[in-house]
Amino acid sequence: xxxxxxxxxxxxxxxxxxxxxxxxxxxxxxxxxxxxxxxxxxxxxxxxxxxxxxxxxxxxxxxxxxxxxxxxxxxxxxxxxxxxxxxxxxxxxxxxxxxxxxxxxxxxxxxxxxxxxxxxxxx
Amino acid sequence: xxxxxxxxxxxxxxxxxxxxxxxxxxxxxxxxxxxxxxxxxxxxxxxxxxxxxxxxxxxxxxxxxxxxxxxxxxxxxxxxxxxxxxxxxxxxxxxxxxxxxxxxxxxx
Numbered sequence: 227x228x229x230x231x232x233x234x235x236x237x238x239x240x241x242x243x244x245x246x247x248x249x250x251x252x253x254x255x256x257x258x259x260x261x262x263x264x265x266x267x268x269x270x271x272x273x274x275x276x277x278x279x280x281x282x283x284x285x286x287x288x289x290x291x292x293x294x295x296x297x298x299x300x301x302x303x304x305x306x307x308x309x310x311x312x313x314x315x316x317x318x319x320x321x322x323x324x325x326x327x328x329x330x331x332x333x334x335x336x337x338x339x340x341x342x343x344x345x346x347x348x349x
Numbered sequence: 350x351x352x353x354x355x356x357x358x359x360x361x362x363x364x365x366x367x368x369x370x371x372x373x374x375x376x377x378x379x380x381x382x383x384x385x386x387x388x389x390x391x392x393x394x395x396x397x398x399x400x401x402x403x404x405x406x407x408x409x410x411x412x413x414x415x416x417x418x419x420x421x422x423x424x425x426x427x428x429x430x431x432x433x434x435x436x437x438x439x440x441x442x443x444x445x446x447x448x449x450x451x452x453x454x455x456x457x
Contacts, residue, residue, distance in 0.1 A: 322392070
């Protein structure tokens with residue numbers, strides 16, 4: 227059974243950098259068909275895609291966040307990470323990590339999700 | 350950038366059929382996924398590739414996609430189906446995952 231778990235500091239001040247790690251338990255981390263992603267939900271709003279990364283390091287980012295986002299992967303630890311710089315109150319949200327169950331063009335969705343972690347940006 | 354539009358809310362009586370629409374330019378040329386999101390829980394994939402159900406998703410969930418509109422259908426809606434539902438597609442032009450704004454389904 228695949229399990230994803232987010233971890234990282236939950237309270238940030240404006241202008242700081244948000245750093246989250248998703249730990250993956252199970253055998254699928256380096257399988258070629260999967261991408262690993264981050265999605266967030268601000269309070270009272272809908273889901274917002276942040277980005278996805280492949281185990282090789284190839285990545286896709288939301289164009290609206292691209293200038294502030296960096297994702298990385300550590301296959302030896304079965305972890306992937308998110309870095310979001312220069313945070314503001316607008317970055318306050320529940321952050322989820324998730325597995326993309328196959329190719330994006332082929333219509334495979336995000337079939338396994340972490341439980342989510344609440345990130346608050348406040349001075 | 351590519352956009353997906355959903356109605357903010359849909360209501361249905363228990364046992365009746367609920368439909369949630371998702372519209373986007375030439376959406377029928379893309380694959381659509383649907384997620385169920387209940388308060389306090391993680392989103393759950395209920396439909397992928399327009400009309401495929403992941404293992405464990407009840408048969409009452411189905412999907413279609415043609416023209417500019419994708420539809421999630423819940424046949425015989427139950428109280429446990431109350432949730433927010435999000436459509437999602439891949440925009441090749443921007444190499445981006447796109448979510449619709451979400452639809453709150455009420456079963457009453």
